[in-house]
Amino acid sequence: ATHMSAPEAGLEPVVSPQTAVHDGASHELPTKLLLSLAVILIAMWCAVTWLPWHVDGSVFSVSVHTITEFGAIVAALLVFSVAWHARSPGQPGNIVIIGCGFLAVGLIDFGHTLSFKGMPDFVTPSGSQKAIEFWLMARYTAAWTMLAAAIRPIQPLHSGWPRYVLLVAALLWTAGMYAIELLAPGIWPSTFVDGHGLTAFKVLAEYGVMALAATAAYVFMRRKSADLAYSTNDLCAAAIITVLSEACLTLYGSVNDVFILLGHLYKVVAYYFIYRAVFITSVRDPYRRLSEEIEERQEAEQRAAYLAYHDVLTSLPNRELARDRLNQAIADAKRHQKQVAMVLLDLDHFKNINDTLGHAVGDRLLQAVADILTRTLRQTDTVSRPGGDEFLMILKDLHDADAAAPVVNKLIEELAKPIEIEGQELSISASIGIAMAPNDGEEFEILLQRADTAMYRAKAEGRNTYRFFDDRMNAESVEKxxxxxxxxxxxxxxxxxxxxxxxxxxxxxxxxxxxxxxxxxxxxxxxxxxxxxxxxxxxxxxxxxxxxxxxxxxxxxxxxxxxxxxxxxxxxxxxxxxxxxxxxxxxxxxxxxxxxxxxxxxxxxxxxxxxxxxxxxxxxxxxxxxxxxxxxxxxxxxxxxxxxxxxxxxxxxxxxxxxxxxxxxxxxxxxxxxxxxxxxxxxxxxxxxxxxxxxxxxxxxxxxxxxxxxxxxxxxxxxxxxxxxxxxxxxxxxxxxxxxxxxxxx
CATH class of the missing domain: 3.20.20.450 (EAL domain)
Incomplete structure (x- = not known):
């Protein structure tokens, strides 16, 4: 719009990613959705355990096991990849611990996948005992990783080398697990007996994983209200689902029955929540914040550009924008054999209002005057405020100087009406000077000076009136x-x-x-x-x-x-x-x-x-x-x-x-x-x-x-x-x- 482009705007501080604080509550999984998911998962577990259609048959084939495990392995490796490579500023070391820990978990799960009963031999013969041993090693690795991330203070790693220490430790841990299982399998107690099911050691070992996971879930839940850099809801959900997964793994009697299927599905879901927490912290939130440093900076630049050409108080164009509008208006006038009027308006005795009623009332009055001027003039005209109690108007497409007189008379008439500010009726008047382009000049500064000269003549001759500039005034100004x-x-x-x-x-x-x-x-x-x-x-x-x-x-x-x-x-x-x-x-x-x-x-x-x-x-x-x-x-x-x-x-x-x-x-x-x-x-x-x-x-x-x-x-x-x-x-x-x-x- 010509008169007023936008409401009053101000520059706002731009928040950088280095100083932005993660708003966990707004980016974590909503609590209601988390509770609903937990209810569904628990209901699934109860249904499999207690409902009449409980199945003990071979519903968990080798192919299904391989698919679910490779899904879990991919999720674990994605957790590592995201945590390791997406290094946002101020990334807490807890995320790196989770990433490196789940690199080890994924690699050990790979050994579990290859060792499942029915798979080709992997160095040593495959079977239930071997698969369960890899399973327990992976589960304890995952449980200890989550507990470490839960209890560690939320702070970045001090320098670059601790990341590599964690990575090397994860790889050495994985190599050690493989060495124990493949080179000394006999050190494990029996975990599964065909025809009889799980041994007491196996069940007790699963309870140990459940205890670690439950502890991690409790710590994450306690930290939910803290201002953390990652999603405690997601990690808490992953720990709780891990408990359900391990509970299923204490109930199966056959490596192919529904309990072991359900346990593996729970594990995949738990890995998803862990991936989600790491992804939100390391990728989505930083990029969201970056998208917001960009949007805020663009808005700040737009506001700065706006303020460079507009008056803050009234949102009217300022002197520089008025200069540009005048140049455009004169160019149009030359093409169409028209004239342009520069009208300079100064409020009479405005200082008295500031001195008696205060500057706040004075500012409100200036805003009211700006509104009156914009409502009175045409949309093609320009109303600007160079500063103080002066307003500058550019009237386009006039046939001659006489065409400006009715417009100015209308302005004086509208300004003469009482203006109510904070319950007080104020009466004001204005002195107006008019310079015509191109007759009185074509440059902004010259026209402004001549409109100013005419305005002071209007003041000298009683105020509340207008005067057109003429050469006599110019001679008097030069003489003065x-x-x-x-x-x-x-x-x-x-x-x-x-x-x-x-x-x-x-x-x-x-x-x-x-x-x-x-x-x-x-x-x-x-x-x-x-x-x-x-x-x-x-x-x-x-x-x-x-x-x-x-x-x-x-x-x-x-x-x-x-x-x-x-x-x-x-x-x-x-x-x-x-x-x-x-x-x-x-x-x-x-x-x-x-x-x-x-x-x-x-x-x-x-x-x-x-x-x-x-x-x-x-x-x-x-x-x-x-x-x-x-x-x-x-x-x-x-x-x-x-x-x-x-x-x-x-x-x-x-x-x-x-x-x-x-x-x-x-x-x-x-x-x-x-x-x-x-x-x-x-x-x-x-x-x-x-x-x-x-x-x-x-x-x-x-x-x-x-x-x-x-x-x-x-x-x-x-x-x-x-x-x-x-x-x-x-x-x-x-x-x-x-x-x-x-x-x-x-």
Whole structure:
């Protein structure tokens, strides 16, 4: 699918055969099946023993005996072959013991087969006695082998050579059994008497095999719950069936009757279970686990490939996959004379959600937005998440740019609907920028940069809207980039200058201070006003060192005028919100006062209301630090932000500065008069001074003075001037005693 390929996936650890643990319970013969088989085998034994149709005739011929024995021999040799050659990592030595032991069992069973009554002579004459002797040697070899495997600790052999020791021991044991039987047959007690049946020695010997097999079965059963590397159920079953086999071999009266047939069949079944246990441990389980290191690795590789091109949180395509989709879409568009829209969406104020409700809610919201976008767009379009709270969409097969507008409007409409996250209804909006291919470019990075430029224009123009990229935006972006780069060196190259605008006592005309206003004297652009470069400086964080320089320079200049004999002037300096929050204002102010020698009460710091309402405790602590230095504090642009009596009292400010937007329409709009009067009266009631900025006409000045405003600044008195020009202006004013315009108007 174009939008979302799969649910959220994560890489899982790959288990290697060396560390994988055998899950015995899942690969052994099921317990119910084992019990059913045991019941059947025991029932067969009981039926042969007790039921009326018990047969004593010759049902077990030489040919049948040969077939069953060769089946048992093949099974025994398979046990050895599998245990010896299929060496899985960490194979326990118990399996090798079983393999080598049953190599000997198979070889001895071969001697038993050749010695059965009716077979051609094998070195010595064949007969019941000889066959039984080989039988007992094989049975004891098998029983001791199983008991050794049962009681030995489950661990691999320490090195390669013990395997060969076991193999040589098995072959030497077999050779010894053959030598005893063929070279010294007379050492055996009688085991079978024709016409009479089994001797006591034979029966007692079979009971010995049964006891060993039963002990092995008990140990295997006790180990069933342990985390073993082979099937204890299968080996336990083999030992129990061996007991039944040997029980049959204590009851026959003729080597051809049904008991000896049943005993041999039980033996073949027991060998099968032993083979099954060895095969599962040495072949099936390792290959199953290997098939699973392969499947898991393939899945891990697929997941890694998926994650390389998808966002983990939303499962949307990521930036790289979006790049590929864009290239495909542009290629298709060129063939069909169509256009492609790259749409960059950024959630408005998403940080507030993370900060107030937590990142978990923020993640859920991002997932919900991803779902909204994928449901709203066509299946042929692409929705991706490059990161953060941004989403990138590629709209294919558009006739022109106008075709993208309805789609984007629909997105804004859908996002405006409340979204419920963990029982809370959240309202969100988004700012969207659109770049069109091929008109705005064909390369991914260029289109993304231009969509980003358009998106920031949408944010700057109120958010919750969209803007198409145009060349004007590109020119502005280039200008902003150039300005940002230039700002980085402006301080070093001393390109900043301060202009000073006088502040006047409206009642007396006395000049009591000046506001320091920064200008950028660029070698190519000329004098750059603050409205152009201050926003760039704030965006880049350069406003902090620039603001520090302004404080230092203003203090130095004010002290210079004081040293020249001018009356003490209060110099006012604006503090940006970023400078106040991130900078070290107290330290900078203290150092500037110390270096310049300016009295602290001649420095006034102007802060906007927005600075004061965030993180009140921290703001109060820092303002107290500034007040402790002796400087004055003023609230700039008062009335345009979050005016509050509580913080005015709490923060011990000295002055309110009435914003020029109220002063400008003072003569034409009575409502503005009411606002200004309220601010002036509030300041007076709190013991604060009030100063109006933007005083540009005589009427403005007269109205402000009539309303009780104490101070003013603006073009009616003087424009901002460089330090030298301000000094000349101040000299001329002092020569007249007071500011002429004020006294004349009075």
């Amino acid at each position: 980039l150039s300005m940002r780069n230039g700002l980085r060196r402006a301080l070093e190259l001393k390109q900043f200058v301060l202009h000073y605008q006088p502040q006047v006592d409206l009642a007396t005309g006395r000049v009591f201070g000046a506001e320091a206003l920064i200008r950028w004297q660029h070698p190519e652009w000329g004098l750059v006003p603050p409205g152009k470069f201050i926003p760039v400086a704030e965006d880049s964080g350069l406003i902090v060192p620039i603001g520090d320089w302004v404080i230092e320079e203003a203090c130095r200049q004010a002290k210079e005028w004081l040293d020249k004999g001018y009356p003490p002037l209060t110099v006012a300096v604006n503090l940006s919100a970023l400078q106040f929050k991130r900078g070290e204002v107290e330290q900078v102010v203290s150092q500037a006062l110390a270096c310049s020698g300016l009295p602290a009460n001649q420095l006034e710091l102007e802060l906007t209301e927005s600075v004061l309402i965030s993180d009140v405790e921290s703001v109060e602590r820092r303002l107290k630090g500034l007040k402790a230095l002796g400087v004055k504090l003023a609230i700039d642009d008062f009335g345009t932000g979050y005016s509050s009596l509580s913080y005015l009292k709490r923060f011990s400010v000295d002055k309110l500065k009435i914003d020029q937007s109220f002063v400008r329409d003072l003569e034409r709009h009575p409502d503005e008069v009411a606002i200004v009067r309220a601010i002036i009266q509030m300041a007076a009631g709190l013991g604060l001074n009030s100063i109006a900025e933007g005083v540009e006409t005589l009427g403005m000045m007269q109205n402000l003075r009539a309303l009780g405003c104490e101070e003013g600044q603006g073009y009616w008195f003087a424009k901002p001037m460089p330090a030298a020009a301000f000094e000349d202006w101040l000299t001329h004013t002092l020569d007249k005693g007071t500011l002429a315009r004020v006294t004349e108007a009075a």
